Amino acid sequence: MNLRKHIAVALLYFLLVALMGLLLRFFFVTPIPLNYKFILHAHSHTALLGWIYLGLTTLIYKIFLSEAQKPKLYKHIFVFTNICILGMLVTFPIQGYALYSIIFSTLFLFASYWFMWFAVKYAPEHFKNRFSWKLIKAALWYLVISSIGPWAIGGVMATLGPESIWYKSSIYFYLHFQYNGWFIMALLGILFYVLEEKGIHFKPEKLKSFFLLLNFGVLFTVFLSFLWFVPPIAIYILGLIGAVAQLLAFYEFYLLLKNHFSAIKKSFSPNSFLLLKIAGSLLAVKLSMQLFSAFPYFANLTFQLKDFVIGYLHLVFLGIVITAMLAFLEYFKLIKLQKSFIWIFIFAFISTELLIFYKATALWLGFPFFQDYYILLTILSCFFPIAVGILFFKNLKNLYLSA
Template identity: 30%
Template sequence: MKNIIFWLRFSVLNFFMVSVLGVLMRYKIAFSLPMVDQKHVQEAHSHFAFYGWITQIIYVLIIRYLQGILSEEQLKKYNVLLIVNAVSAYIMIPSFIYKGYYWLSIAGSTAALLTSFVFFFFLLRDLKGKRNLIKSWFLGGLFFAVISSAGVFMLSYMMMSDNVTQTLYLASTYYYLHFQYNGFFIFSCIGFLLLSLRNIGAEISEKDTKLIFWLLFFGTLIGYGLSVLWMKLPLWIFIAIVLATIAQTIGAVKLYMVVKQNWTKVVLSFSALQRFVLMYVGFAFFAKIMLQLGSNIPVLSQFAFGFRNVVIAYLHLILLMCVSVFLLNQILATNVFKMTKPVITGLKLLLLGIFLNEAVLGIMGVLSIKYVAVPFSAEILLAVSLLMMFSLLLIFFSLKKKSL
C-alpha cells in the first residue's frame, strides 16, 4: 500500500493525542477545571487509546505484513477500513468530552467496533489456504477483538433498558477489557515479534509456535475468570481458571525461550536501543504474567480489584509499558524513517516517563493498602504525563522519511 508511511506517522500523532487527553485528566485531578467533566474526558481517553491509537496501528502493521502476500488491488479495501476506523476514533474525542455516552459517541464507538468485525472477515478470507505461521496470531487477536464486543453490547443493553446491576456492569466491562488487552493487543504484538524474528533469520519451529499459540489462546479464553474472581464461582470453574493461568505462564516462558535462543541474531540485527526496548517490554510482559498468576490467590485478587490505583497501575502496565511501547518501536523498526538524534531522544524520554508513571502508580497502589496517600502524587503524575506528551510530540515532528 503506497500510503503506508502516512498511516505510520498518523498513528504516532494518535498516540500523542492519547497523551494530551491524559494530561487533561491529570491536570483536572491536580488543579481545578470546572468546565470539563472528568468522567467524560476519561471515556474519550480510553476509547481513543483503544481505537485511535492501538487498534489503528495494529491494522496498519498487519496491512504492511500483507503487502508481501496480497496484491495492491486486494489491499484497497483495508485502506477504506483504516479511514473508517480513524474517522470513528476522532468522532469519539469531542463527543465523549461533550456529553459522555449519547447517540454520537455511541455511533463512533459502534462504527469502530464493527470495523474490527469486517477486518477480521477480510483477513480470514484473504489468508485462507496460505501456509503462514504468523497469520494465526493476527487472526487469533482479531477473534478476541470480535468476541470482546459481547461485553459492549451487554453494557449498551443495560443502559438502554435502564436496568443496570453492579455485578453485571463490572463483569461486562472486565469482559470487554480482558479480551481487548489480553487477547487482541497481546496476540497481535506477539505476531509482530515473531515476524520481526523471522525477518532476521531466527529459527522458530512450527511445533513451538503452535504450542505457544494454543497455550496462550486457551489461557486467555478461560483466563477471563481472573477478572471476576470476586463473584461466587463454583470450585470446578476456579480450578479451570487456575489451570488456564498456568497454561499462559508456560506459554510465556516458552516464548521467552524462543527469543533467548535467537538472541545472537537479535544482537546482530537490532540496535542497542531496540534491544533495550525489547527487554523493557519483556519486563512489563513478565510482570503481567506474574501478577496474573498471583491473582489466583483470593486475598491478592480482592486487593487488586478493591483499590482503584492498583487497577489503573495494572492497565497502564499492559497498555502503556508493554503494548504501546512495543508498537511504537515497531513503527520505528519498519526502517522507513531516519533514526535521527531527536527521535532517539524522544523515545528515551518516553521510556523514562512511562517507567516513572508506572512506578508512581505502583507505589500509590501498595501504600493504599494502609490508606497512606503519596504527597503531591497528583502534581507528580501531571509532570510525568507532560514529559510523555512532549516526548511523543518530539518524535512525531522528528520523523523524516528515509531517502530511497
C-alpha cells in the same frame, strides 16, 4: 500508498491520548470545568481504538496484505475507521456514553469486522501455512470476540442498568480480549514473521504446544475479570488455571527464543531492541501479577484499590503493547525512533508507575502518604506529551521531507 502517512495519523492520536491523560491528572490538582468521566472515556477509546488499533492494523497490512493488490479497499476501510475514531474523539468529551458516542463506537465495531474479513479473505496463500499468520488470524478472532463486551453493555443498560455486576463485567471482558488476545497475539505474530524472514525455524511440535497453551491461557484468564464481585470459588480456580497456562505458554516462548537472542538483537536497531527488552521484562511482571490476582485475598485487594488496576493497565498498554509496537514500526521503516523520545518516555513511564503503585501500596499497608502526591504525579505526567510530541513532529518532518 504511503503507510507512513497512516502511522502519522496514529501518532497524532497517540499525542492526543497523552494530552488527555495529562488533563485527567490536572483534575486532582485544580478545578476544571469539564466532566472527568467523559474525558476518561475519550482517553481510553482513542488509546485503544485510535493509536494502538491503527498501529497494529497498518503493520498487518504492510506485512501480510500489501501483496494482495487491494489498496483502494484498504483505503476505504482506513477512512471509515478514522471517521468512527474522530466521531468518538469529539462526542465522548461532550456527552460521555450517550446516543452519538454509542453510534460511532458501534460503527467502529463494524469497521473492525470489515478489516478482519479483508485480512482473512485477501491474505496471500503463501502466508497461510506460516506460524506468524496463525497468530495473526487468532489475534483477529480475539478482536471480534472482544466486541461481545460492547454489544452486551447495551443489553445490560437496557435491562439491568449500570449498577448491575454485568455492566462492569462486560467492560472487563472487552478489555481482557483486547490486550490479552488481540494486542499481544498480534505482536507475537509480527515477531514470528520477523524470525521467519531471518530464516529462524522452530520444531512444529514446540510451536503447536506454545500456541495451544497461549490460547488456553487467553480463554481461561477471562475468569480473572469476574473476581471483583466475589463469585463462586470455581471461577477463581478457572482463572488460576488460565494464569498458570499463560505463564507456561510464555515460558515455552522463552525457550523457543533463548538461542536466538543474538540474531534478534542484530535484526533491530539499538533503540528498538531496548524497547523489546523492556516489553519482555514487563511481560514477566504482568504474568506474575496476573497469577497473584487469581487468589481471593489479592483479587479483593486489587478491586478495592483502583490504583492497582490503573497501574496494571498502564503497565500492559504503555510498558508492553506500545513499546513492542513502536519497535516493530521502526523495524518496518514506518517511523524513526529518537533517543530523546525513548528516554523521556521511559522516565515518564517508570516515575508515574512508581507513584501509582506507591499510592496503592500505601493505602494497603498503611504507609505514609505525602501531601503533594497529585502535584508530583501531574508534573511527571507532563513528560508523556513531551515525549510523544517529539516522536510525532520528528516523524511528520521526515514524512514531509521525503514527500
